[in-house]
Amino acid sequence: MIRIASDKRSWCLCGLLTLLSVGQVFAQRSADTVDIVKSPWTEINVGAFSGTDATAARALLVTNLQISGWFKPVNRASDLIPQVRAALTKTAGGWELQGQVVQGTEVLLAKRYTDAQESVFNRLIHSFANDIIQALVREKGFAGSQILCSYTPQGARAPKKGKPIPKELAIFDCDGGRFRQLTQDNSLSLSPKWSPNGSKFVYTTHMRYYPDLVVVDVATRNRTRVSAHAGLNVHGAISPDGRKLAMILSRDGAPELYTQDLMGGNLKRLTWDKAVEASPTWAPDGRSIVYTSDLSGTPQLYRIGIEGGKGQRLTRSGTDNNAPEWSHVSNRIVYTSRRGGHYQICVLDPASGQEIQKTRDPVDHEDPAWGPNGRHVVYVKKQSGRSSIQILDTETGFEIGLSPAAGNFYTPHWAP
Incomplete structure (x- = not known):
């Protein structure tokens, strides 16, 4: 995790896997709930x-x-x-x-x-x-669309004593079919996120001592390391026009929100506070970014313009709200919120400020990401020591579990 000293800003790496799971970066408390609305089929x-x-x-x-x-x-x-x-x-x-x-x-x-x-x-x-x-x-279907994720095969072991069990990148259809493992790095490959047009994706690699950000060209499969500063280079998110990258860096001390050109250059720091920032997601118009910060004392969602300034707090009902993603189709933000002792999937309307809880069962629901229709969400359900892929219809409440392969799944992201 990241520790912020009371008298100065400092960082330390204490279990990188825990660090990159946003739900574990911050303190955990409960909040109020709102029922979902169901519709007929x-x-x-x-x-x-x-x-x-x-x-x-x-x-x-x-x-x-x-x-x-x-x-x-x-x-x-x-x-x-x-x-x-x-x-x-x-x-x-x-x-x-x-x-x-x-x-x-x-x-x-x-x-x-x-x-x-x-x-x-x-x-x-x-x-x-x-x-x-x-x-x-008379609606456009999304059958055959693909989901990226981090994946640990069943029975996988750490390469050596003191090292974490590897997590590789994998891809599969949104019905769980045609599973393929993409990397064989024998390291941690985490938090893959598609570009809005699906031609590229960015992820965090631990091939070196510090976590770095890598962009992959889908057509050529070329991998380019685009951010490798000392300290953390994590939580990359590609802008709607495909030209910019939002990310979290600790090069100046504590983890802060930055942007740069996608393939490097024009680095700009957006947040200047004593809080821990994480998990940026772009607004559909590319003019602002929503991210997680514990500036208020507990993790909440904030919004900031791409020129920087003071972040505007968006969430009020939860005390541990994180991992946001803004749909460019439905203009809603999905995130995870710790309520009643477990993380639940919630949806925020940025226009009205309404926060709606979408899951209720007493297990953890983490790392949500929108489907291409801005209605369905893919996320990870953690139960009985397993991390599985779930698809949730946020309008009907219908939920289905997928089994692309034997193993554990993390940080899924649905292709546009």
């Missing part, structure tokens, strides 16, 4: 698929329709609800899917899908799911 019957891997393909479609928040899959044939039919075939050139949705005598969707590039059929199912959503509710 549309029933849809996904009939039995025919052809190759039919059972697995049907299950994948059901999962994606559930996650979308628009449908409640049921096993009931009726002219009053949409009926899904599909045939999946493994061809010499890849996969082919014939998909259809009917209601009574009306054909709502009929389409043929092919994929010659994949050894699995997932992308065909994603396309079918998104077309069903578009055809029936």
Whole structure:
């Protein structure tokens, strides 16, 4: 953790893994709660698929329709609800899917899908799911969108005595499929965050003594170290236009909020106080940044302009509010707040100041990040010594757990 001396500003590294988990940087207390508001779903019957891997393909479609928040899959044939039919075939050139949705005598969707590039059929199912959503509710689906995270495989051990168990970067579809481990650094790779256009992401690496920030180009897979000052270089966040990087550095003493050009240069310090700052997230217009600070004595969310100045406190109802992310779609801020002895997912409307609690079960809910629709949130649920991936629909309250691979997951971030 970071210790701030009462008579001078100083820092020390005492367990870097604990340091970078924002929920553990600050003190923990409880706060009031607000109920979520639920809304109805549309029933849809996904009939039995025919052809190759039919059972697995049907299950994948059901999962994606559930996650979308628009449908409640049921096993009931009726002219009053949409009926899904599909045939999946493994061809010499890849996969082919014939998909259809009917209601009574009306054909709502009929389409043929092919994929010659994949050894699995997932992308065909994603396309079918998104077309069903578009055809029936006139909304854009996000099936097939991907989630970055830090990951520790089951049974992983520390490389040597006194070293932490490695955390590598991994990526998977938002339904838990097509899991891939991206790094083999045998070190700590933490807090990956996408750029707003999905062409890059930034993360914290512990390959050297101090944690540094690295930007990865998705197309070329090139990794560039963009911040390597003495002390902490953590919690990187790329600006909406992709040109700037917000981050937390301790180069001048205690952890403070800085910005710079994405690939380095034009370093600017924004906060000048005796508090601990963490977890910056950009406003949709790129003119201000929300971050966590314990300036008031407990961790709260603050907002500051990109030219610096005095931060404006945003949260009032919680005494340990942190890990904010601002949706560029719904213009809401999701964060985690310790309430009743556990971290819960909350949403803040920056215009009205309303704070709404979205989870209630007595376990820790940490590191939330918005999905591409500004409605769903991915986060980590910590329970019985395990850290698992959860998807939460903030409008209906529907929640589904994902199992991309055996192991523990941390700091997920959803592609735009």
